[in-house]
Amino acid sequence: MLKSRILLIAILISCLTFVSCERAQQMAGPMAPGEDTMDPTDMTDPTDMTDPTDMTDPTDMTTGPSVVINELMADNDNTIADPQGDYDDWLELYNRTDSAVLLTGMYLSDKEDNPTKWAFPENTQIPANGYLVVWLDEDHDDEEATEGLHANFKLSKGGEVALFVDTDANGNQVLDSITFGEQETDVAFGRLPDGTGDFQVVAATPGAQNMAR
Numbered sequence: 001m002l003k004s005r006i007l008l009i010a011i012l013i014s015c016l017t018f019v020s021c022e023r024a025q026q027m028a029g030p031m032a033p034g035e036d037t038m039d040p041t042d043m044t045d046p047t048d049m050t051d052p053t054d055m056t057d058p059t060d061m062t063t064g065p066s067v068v069i070n071e072l073m074a075d076n077d078n079t080i081a082d083p084q085g086d087y088d089d090w091l092e093l094y095n096r097t098d099s100a101v102l103l104t105g106m107y108l109s110d111k112e113d114n115p116t117k118w119a120f121p122e123n124t125q126i127p128a129n130g131y132l133v134v135w136l137d138e139d140h141d142d143e144e145a146t147e148g149l150h151a152n153f154k155l156s157k158g159g160e161v162a163l164f165v166d167t168d169a170n171g172n173q174v175l176d177s178i179t180f181g182e183q184e185t186d187v188a189f190g191r192l193p194d195g196t197g198d199f200q201v202v203a204a205t206p207g208a209q210n211m212a213r
C-alpha cells in the first residue's frame with residue numbers, strides 16, 4: 001500500500017515536471033533566424049510573427065535607420081491637397097520598427113550643404129510601422145497652415161536630393177537620402193516594398209502603404 005502511494009506520487013511529480021517543461025518551451029516559442037532574443041517587444045507583440053517584413057529580412061529591421069524616406073512627389077498638380085486645400089509637393093516617411101519614433105532633433109533638407117534646413121516640430125512622432133507626410137510647400141510660416149507639417153522648401157520637378165538627418169554629439173548624420181531625376185507631374189516616386197525597396201515610380205499613396213503603379 002505504502003509502495004503504491006510512493007509510486008503514485010513519483011508519477012505525479014514526473015508528470016508535473018514534464019508539463020512545466022512543455023509550457024516553458026511553448027512560451028519561449030520558435031525563434032526566427034537573426035531575431036534578437038533580448039528584444040522584449042518580440043515577446044509581447046504577437047503581430048511580430050505575422051508581419052511579412054519581419055519574416056523575409058529581419059536584418060533590415062535591426063540595421064540602418066528606424067525611419068526612412070519612403071515616397072515623394074515633386075510636382076503635385078491634382079493628386080492630393082494639403083489640409084489647406086493646396087496641391088503641394090510632399091514627402092512620406094516610414095517607420096520600419098514596432099515602436100513609435102520621436103522625430104525631435106531631426107531634419108529634412110534638399111541641400112547637402114544645409115542638412116538641417118527644416119526641423120521637425122518638438123514632439124513630432126511617427127507611429128510604429130506607420131507613415132508621416134510632410135508638405136514641402138514653404139508654408140512653415142503661414143499662420144493659416146496650422147494643420148499638417150509644412151517644411152521651408154519645395155522639391156524641384158527637374159530632380160534634386162531629399163535628406164533625412166539626425167544630429168548628435170558627432171554632428172549631423174544623414175539617416176536616409178534620395179537623389180532623384182526629372183519627375184512627371186502627379187507621379188509619385190517611392191520605395192517598393194515600403195522601407196526597404198529601391199525607389200521607383202509607384203502609385204501615389206501618401207500616408208499609406210506603397211503600391212505598384
Ligand SMILES: [Ca+2]
Nearest residue numbers: 074089155157
Ligand atoms: Ca515641386
Ligand SMILES: [Ca+2]
Nearest residue numbers: 086088137139
Ligand atoms: Ca501648402
Ligand SMILES: [Ca+2]
Nearest residue numbers: 205208209210
Ligand atoms: Ca506611401
